[in-house]
Amino acid sequence: MTFSIIIAILALSVPVVIRLAKGRGMPQVEDIRSVDLRAFRNLTDPEEEEYLRLNLPSADFRRIQRERLRAAVEYIRCAAFNAAVLMRVAEAARHSPDPATVQAAVRLSDNAIRLRSYALRAIPKLYLAMIFPGRRFSLARVTETYEQMTRQVVLLGLQYPLGQISAAL
Amino acid sequence: MIQRGSLMFSLFLAWHIVWFTRVTLSLILLLVIIRRQLYKPFPLFTLHTAWIALAGMGLVAMNYAPLVTGNQFFVGVAVSNSVEAILAFAIIYQIFTQRLRHYPVVSDLGRSAFRITTLIFVVIAVGLAWFEPGQAPSHWTSAYLIMQRTARTLQCGQLVFLFLFCGYFRLSWRSRAFGIALGFGILTSTSLAINAIHSQIASGRVANLNEHFLQMLNDSTYLIAVLVWLCYCLAPEEILQRKHNPPRDGPATGTPFPDHDLEPWNRELERLLAP
Numbered sequence: 014m015t016f017s018i019i020i021a022i023l024a025l026s027v028p029v030v031i032r033l034a035k036g037r038g039m040p041q042v043e044d045i046r047s048v049d050l051r052a053f054r055n056l057t058d059p060e061e062e063e064y065l066r067l068n069l070p071s072a073d074f075r076r077i078q079r080e081r082l083r084a085a086v087e088y089i090r091c092a093a094f095n096a097a098v099l100m101r102v103a104e105a106a107r108h109s110p111d112p113a114t115v116q117a118a119v120r121l122s123d124n125a126i127r128l129r130s131y132a133l134r135a136i137p138k139l140y141l142a143m144i145f146p147g148r149r150f151s152l153a154r155v156t157e158t159y160e161q162m163t164r165q166v167v168l169l170g171l172q173y174p175l176g177q178i179s180a181a182l
Numbered sequence: 183m184i185q186r187g188s189l190m191f192s193l194f195l196a197w198h199i200v201w202f203t204r205v206t207l208s209l210i211l212l213l214v215i216i217r218r219q220l221y222k223p224f225p226l227f228t229l230h231t232a233w234i235a236l237a238g239m240g241l242v243a244m245n246y247a248p249l250v251t252g253n254q255f256f257v258g259v260a261v262s263n264s265v266e267a268i269l270a271f272a273i274i275y276q277i278f279t280q281r282l283r284h285y286p287v288v289s290d291l292g293r294s295a296f297r298i299t300t301l302i303f304v305v306i307a308v309g310l311a312w313f314e315p316g317q318a319p320s321h322w323t324s325a326y327l328i329m330q331r332t333a334r335t336l337q338c339g340q341l342v343f344l345f346l347f348c349g350y351f352r353l354s355w356r357s358r359a360f361g362i363a364l365g366f367g368i369l370t371s372t373s374l375a376i377n378a379i380h381s382q383i384a385s386g387r388v389a390n391l392n393e394h395f396l397q398m399l400n401d402s403t404y405l406i407a408v409l410v411w412l413c414y415c416l417a418p419e420e421i422l423q424r425k426h427n428p429p430r431d432g433p434a435t436g437t438p439f440p441d442h443d444l445e446p447w448n449r450e451l452e453r454l455l456a457p
Binding site: 016017018020021022023024025027028031032097100101104122123125126127129130133 | 285286287288291306310314331334335337338339341342345346349350351352353354360363364367368370371372374375377378379
């Protein structure tokens with residue numbers, strides 16, 4: 014009975030929470046946080062990891078690697094947050110009468126979705142790597158998509174400037 | 183026999199008032215759907231509304247027909263709820279696929295995740311049915327309660343997934359689709375909770391009192407769900423869509439854009455395109 018009631022409460026509360034979150038106001042373009050892609054690349058660079066592994070005592074390497082991975086998670090969270098804000102920008106632009114803007118908006122929204130999808134998979138992987146600091150992982154696709162998405166924001170902004178979005182990215 | 187003036191009589195009366203109101207509002211909802219031609223975008227929801235309105239009327243008629251026995255009425259309720267549950271499954275899936283149609287990039291992931299979620303909740307529902315069969319006066323009632331709880335558990339799981347998936351990927355909802363899903367969320371979750379409590383009630387006078395109370399609660403929830411659907415069907419879609427896409431965010435709204443400042447954009451492009 015308890016389990017059924019827990020499921021029931023979940024089913025009732027999730028849409029209500031989503032509705033309340035919408036009512037309170039979603040993040041705006043101004044809320045976009047700066048994400049340093051180069052720093053992220055450095056944090057997740059296997060060569061850098063290898064270098065640290067060879068030059069640091071084992072315990073120090075594990076501690077530093079955990080810190081690096083924690084920072085990488087924060088970067089991904091920021092990028093995913095930005096993607097969510099950009100998704101809203103793209104949604105609004107989708108209703109534009111200009112077909113080029115609509116096309117750019119669709120591409121932007123596709124990349125934002127893709128990035129959030131990668132983030133969803135990358136974050137648990139990074140946490141796993143934090144538990145096992147020696148474990149290899151590849152985040153090249155996240156980096157690649159983030160770059161691709163940033164380029165599309167630039168293209169969208171060239172048609173209709175959307176503030177300083179790309180500068181923040 | 184229920185005595186006038188007793189607590190059970192009051193509950194019985196309140197339950198019947200709620201029941202009749204719910205059936206009447208279902209009929210009104212069906213008329214609104216037909217009048218606003220909402221059967222085009224939501225054919226299965228229209229079928230569902232038609233079913234709950236007609237089956238509701240049928241059950242009211244059966245309740246007062248002297249020839250109808252208790253068992254026949256029970257069969258009527260079981261058939262009505264089973265068809266409603268099947269239609270609810272179809273509607274939830276249709277709402278989900280309609281959302282995905284606008285976002286092909288997440289379509290495959292969404293469908294696979296939906297199937298996996300359904301499978302997980304099938305296992306949970308079967309597990310619940312196996313380990314917590316509940317108490318019921320007869321074999322048929324017990325089987326019906328288990329079936330209903332299984333269906334509601336699955337629907338709750340699918341709805342939670344639907345809301346979380348669309349929320350995470352920020353997939354835009356058409357307001358009416360959200361309203362329909364919200365109505366089902368209210369309906370299935372409360373129905374599941376009531377069913378879980380119902381299956382644990384022991385027999386006796388207290389059980390009868392509780393049964394009337396639970397029936398009233400169930401019909402009240404149904405009434406709330408019908409009211410939610412009615413509100414979303416009566417609200418004009420354009421206004422609600424604008425509410426979902428606030429004007430401050432983009433070019434679609436016709437607000438003046440900030441001045442062009444190409445230099446920072448060019449610098450950004452150079453940095454991004456650099457090897």
